[in-house]
């Protein structure tokens with residue numbers, strides 16, 4: 001057992017150097033281990049962390065606090081007064097707020113806190129209280145504020161720090177009061193703001209007209225005016241994006257110079273593939289296909305993102321790329337995020353490619369033993385021109401004979417690691433990433449900043465926009481009558497079952513019951529099919545084939561059809577409990593209809609719903625445009641949630657906000673790429689600090705080999 005080492009042994013043995021920006025907060029007099037722990041919870045270890053990362057969530061203008069008598073109803077109000085009375089919520093009635101009456105010479109305000117009964121012990125009559133929150137009318141009495149933040153003001157030497165000015169309000173954590181955090185911040189800003197090393201090359205700073213780093217730090221924390229604050233924050237946001245984009249630019253530069261495969265065959269297979277289609281390519285498909293073909297022919301690795309709304313026809317473009325790789329003597333792989341989508345691609349590609357003599361094999365977790373063995377052999381011997389699969393494709397043991405092209409569908413559901421792993425299956429294969437969830441431009445630049453982008457911004461001709469309606473339970477019989485009419489006219493319908501809870505088993509039960517009820521009681525004259533994730537591939541294939549051929553009229557499904565399935569004769573998508581689905585899921589589901597010449601409908605059946613689900617359903621009824629949908633989705637959920645997982649590859653910025661700061665991102669990107677263009681390894685003396693900051697911030701997260 002090692003005895004606990006005496007505290008501060010290291011510090012005591014050396015003469016203490018004057019603290020600098022890299023000094024740990026706990027080494028500062030007055031910051032004990034207790035507070036250091038709380039600060040670490042906020043991610044703050046050094047002085048520099050606190051100065052550069054922990055910006056106020058807002059500033060409160062306490063220079064002109066309104067007299068209570070002149071307060072008006074509204075969202076973000078700040079006011080102050082002396083506590084005149086405290087009413088704790090009655091015992092056992094947690095829904096009733098704690099209320100505190102404050103007063104000044106002009107009037108009164110009732111202040112309400114929900115779920116914080118302990119505050120009754122914190123407040124005392126006669127204390128001076130600053131409150132911030134939403135002000136509402138309140139019976140016949142004074143107005144009432146729902147308090148978001150509050151601060152008890154005591155008499156003290158630093159009182160001017162907390163009142164009478166633009167006062168920063170920081171995100172904090174339990175046990176660390178707003179006032180003590182603010183006091184610490186003031187001390188750090190006064191002591192070290194001008195000593196933090198500025199990573200931004202001064203040429204860039206001057207060109208954009210940004211304040212110095214010291215000015216920015218001071219202005220972001222303790223500004224004199226709102227304008228100063230905005231300018232200061234803008235500078236720190238720029239730095240955040242700039243550093244990240246420099247990393248991307250370096251990666252892109254390196255990729256661009258790596259040798260890759262030049263696949264430039266005569267194009268017979270592609271010509272035959274096109275000749276066999278019942279349609280011609282849209283102008284957008286032609287353009288995108290040309291971009292991809294050019295990339296493939298170059299002796300550098302392709303890194304291209306293909307964006308297109310659901311139904312825009314990405315699959316055929318991918319198939320053209322695949323046959324081109326095959327004709328050039330290489331293999332292609334297509335990786336999808338789910339088994340069902342992989343299976344869908346498998347069926348589509350088999351239909352397109354096998355007539356051309358290209359063998360396609362499937363490799364997912366669900367493909368077992370013998371089938372799996374033979375697929376692996378086909379991939380390893382090179383007899384399979386194309387392998388379709390899930391991440392099972394990249395998990396150990398599968399060695400392509402000569403992989404030339406990796407197509408990755410729905411990339412944002414993968415970790416960036418998967419992209420790298422598939423790429424790693426060969427020397428330098430071309431990579432085509434396809435995404436069906438349109439991504440707002442700022443996010444595309446961030447997530448795929450090292451990729452070239454192609455956009456299918458046109459739907460195949462003859463598509464009629466899907467009409468989307470929101471309905472309640474009362475309309476159920478009318479909806480069924482409508483489905484009956486559609487089927488009488490020869491159409492087919494989807495019924496997507498609610499997500500019951502986080503359990504696959506109960507989803508399955510709900511879908512099974514729904515299918516049985518529809519078959520027995522509602523549409524006895526029709527055939528109802530059931531599709532869910534637990535079916536094995538041959539059964540799924542059979543159900544989907546029967547639906548495709550029209551032998552099954554109603555396809556009941558769990559969300560497994562969210563992506564991939566393609567039956568142009570289907571004209572109605574009925575979504576049960578639509579309020580339980582995310583916006584992009586709903587948009588994908590809707591994309592399953594309206595793929596043929598028929599007028600199509602998406603019916604969103606929902607129970608009484610909350611505010612957010614209401615907004616989602618409204619957005620669905622208002623627009624068919626995937627990009628608009630994505631923007632609403634992003635606004636509702638925020639960038640982190642938007643991509644579902646932390647592994648999404650979405651970088652975490654210190655202060656920048658992808659939603660608010662999109663314009664800055666583009667500017668930072670331009671400057672970053674220009675800097676890297678001129679000095680790809682950042683070796684010039686002017687870039688020394690930039691290089692150090694980049695490595696400190698992004699090494700290990702971005703692959704920065706070559707400069708590290």
Ligand code: ADP
Pocket residue numbers: 279280281282285308309310311312313314315316436460461566568595
């Ligand atoms: P997504 O972009 O959602 O993957 P798909 O590739 O599944 O779209 O294509 C949707 C449907 O449109 C398919 O039925 C496909 O055969 C059809 N399609 C694709 N391109 C065209 C085109 N140029 N003209 C007519 N139909 C097309």
Ligand code: MG
Pocket residue numbers: 314315436564
């Ligand atoms: Mg598709």
